[in-house]
Amino acid sequence: MPVLSLKYGTSNVNAVCLSDDGKVSKYFLGYGYAKDLYAHFYSEHDFYSDLVEHIITKLELPKGNLPIIAAGFPTVPAIGRNYVSSATLDQLLSSVENYEVVCFANGAVFTQNNHLSYYDSEKIRFGNMETNYLLNLAVYTNAFPTRPSDYNLVLASIWGMLNNNRKGTNKLILNSKPILFFGDILNKALINPEFEKIAYLYFLSMVVNPGIYTIKVDNENLVPHFLHLRKFNIDLSSYYDEFEPEMLCTLVNSPGETSCLVSTEMGTSQLMDIKPGRIFFVPVDKNASARLVIKSQELGSIEKTVQGGKLGVVIDTRAKNDIASYDYSSLQMDINSNLKNISEVLVRL
Amino acid sequence: MFAPIIKKTIYKDEVFVERALPNEGQITVSAGDTVGPADKLGTCKVVYEMVTLGAAFKPHLRNEGSNFYANETLVGSQRRHKFYAPFGGFLEKKGEEYIFRSEERDYWLLPGVWGVVKDIAENRSVLIKTQAVDIHLPVTCGEVVSGELIVFPNPSEMLTAQYFHNYIKTAEGKIVYVGNNLSLEMIKTARDLKIKSVLAGSAGKDVFEYAKEYGISLGLFVGFGSIRTPEIIYNFINDVTSRFVFLYTDEHLLQIPVPLNAGFEKNTKPGNILKYIRRDMTVQVLNSENFGQMGVVDRVNKSGIFVKLFENSEVVQVTPPNVLIIE
Secondary structure, three states: OOOEEEEEEEOOOEEEEEOOOOOOEEEEEEOOOHHHOOOOOOOOOHHHHHHHHHHHHOOOOOOOOOEEEEEEEOOOOOOOOOOOOEEEHHHOOOOOOEEEEEEEEEEEEOOOOEEHHHHOOOOOOHHHHHHHHHHHHOOOOOOOOOOHHHHHHHHHHHHHHHHHHHOOOOOEEEEOOOOEEHHHHHHHOOHHHHHHHHHHHHHHHHHOOOOEEEEEEEEOHHHHHHHHHHHHOHOOOOOHOOOOEEEEEEEOOOOOOOEEEEEEEEOOOEEEEEEEEEEEEOOOOOOEEEEEEEEEOOOOOEEEEEOOOOOOOOOOOOOOOOOOOHHHHHHHHHHHHHHHHEEEEHHHH | OEEEEEOOOEEEEEEEEEOOOOOOHHHHHHHHEEOOOOOEEEEEOOOOEEEEOOOOEEOOOOOOOEEEEOOOEEEEOOOOEEEEEEOEEEEEEEEEEEEEOOOOOEEOOOOOOOOOEEEOOOOEEEEEEEEEEEOOOOOOOOEEEEEEEEEEEOOOOOHHHHHHHHOOOOOOOOOEEEOOOEEEHHHHHHHOOOOEEEEEEEHHHHHHHHHHHOOOEEEEEEOOOOOEEEHHHHHHHHHHOEEEEEEEHHHEEEEEEEEOOOOOOOOOOOOOOEEEEEOOOOEEEEOHHHHHEEEEEEEEEEOEEEEOOOOOOOOOEOOOOEEEOOO
16 A cells, blocks of 8 residues: 655645555645635635645545655644644654754744744844745745745845854864755755755855764755654655765865865865855765865864765855854855856866 | 635625624614615714813813813813813813713714624624625734725825825725825825725835734735735725725735625635636736736646736746636
8 A cells, every 4th residue: 555645834735655666756736725815715624635635636546545644833734534644843853863954944944953933033134125025925825936036035034044043153063963954945846956056055054163064955855754654654764764865065164264185086186275255166076085184273183084965075164153243245245156156066066 | 737726805695794882872773674884773872082181180160060161162271281172072070080072972883784684782783694795815914993995096106195185084994995005104194094994905014014013904915015906806896985894804804795686606615725727717926026916827838827917918937836826
């Protein structure tokens, strides 16, 4: 019997189906229940019942006795069927051991231990047009930006919220688990390559503590499904255990002037002196590794072998951990000046 | 391609409206009576104007022994400030405090709707079964209100100020549709004119915050920013200007009572919230470039949905989830 896993977001329903032979199929529906839009004529129960029936039809699944597992936040919406398992998103994410997860939902950011809501946080002061656009997205929750500037705005509001809630940004971190980014704003079904570049620059900007990090992305939002399948039936845990999110890069956060020697498996070496306030992309393929020797005031002297990725090895000398001085306008300048660099590295790798 | 339906107008044939007297009085209709919007349901006495003068007030001594003061005559003083009657009225002492009130006048309770009296709360209120069209307002704030609907003909901002001032004598307590966009200046003027509630196609965050701060009930037919009111909605409300309407901010609805057999189709709940998008359907587009605008589907193919916008007949391409079907 196939198993259908559903993840309800504020703005969409994401489905993964495991067939009898273990094949994974996916379906994404970019609409979620918004009280302000539908409550005057349609209930949440009926709305999601219709959406789930639509997904079952699209995935060509049997109508009766289909085991459905479902996740949502803060609750899992009821539909005209029983779930064989239901869990909230924060419950599922708290069981992740091998990653530091950062999940962007519409209106909130989740990590293993915490979740932050945009609505409860102090916000960046945008201009009138930008503010109005963000307010419209809160009403028409299904709407997704189609202009890079609007996509940038959505990410900037998340970045601002994270910054307002940070503590201990100077702590040096050298043995972090890989950081895994995923969520609605990174969904493959909604974004284009232009948006992807902006998102990657934001991810680099959201990791602020000095240190060395492995950054991964799950742009199909599979993690919550595989976590739920594991929770539902231990025999299905291999989907999570064997899941390999895309390797984005190794990020070296070294605020200030940094000297870096990169030696590749091919025997080539490159010595770089990177000025403060730069994002430097060293093209190293995701299947290759490189030996780094880094010297800077913040990191001291460090030697480490790291993996490449979609963006290679990124040496970031911005003082982004100084959240009092590294503000929204500094970030925007860095985003704009690095879009071309990120395009070049994506073409090369 | 599939998208959900949004019902922007809904006809309901079983709407219950309670009309209440401000004070205890006399109800003059009975259960089962058929009523029209201007029929009298009941009456009571109401003091329309009152000034609280406080405990320190010293009445002006007069010989007549009456507590009635004609307009602009000296009533008394508060410390060094003399108080002249702002209207003809009575000086009374309530507890420790003096108050100056106008003469009680008759208040007539009107239904504002077409319907049948279903129940009566003795001397206080009347429950009427009626029929109405609900118009969806995605953005609302403030209290639930009812009043006469005034519709401005989508004027420019400059003209709106003139419209407001033309209504200066009569705007108090009314629900005013001011046009496609409500500016901060306009809502400030509305507040000065004691307008109870303002409707528009769109408004900025500053306007929304102002309305919330000063307790003005606000309803927007589209959303934030500068987005035109859809023609189908404007045409409908323009036809019912001066009608007594109900703004249910909590339910995101403007309820407009209509006569029985007015030709509206009875509301039926959609069989499914999702519909396949086809040519000639009315849709609302939510892409960044044309956010909130409505139009008609011109064609649908693998690359997207091509929508001819009502506003300028431009054909724009959208894909789900940036599209909603409008019914």
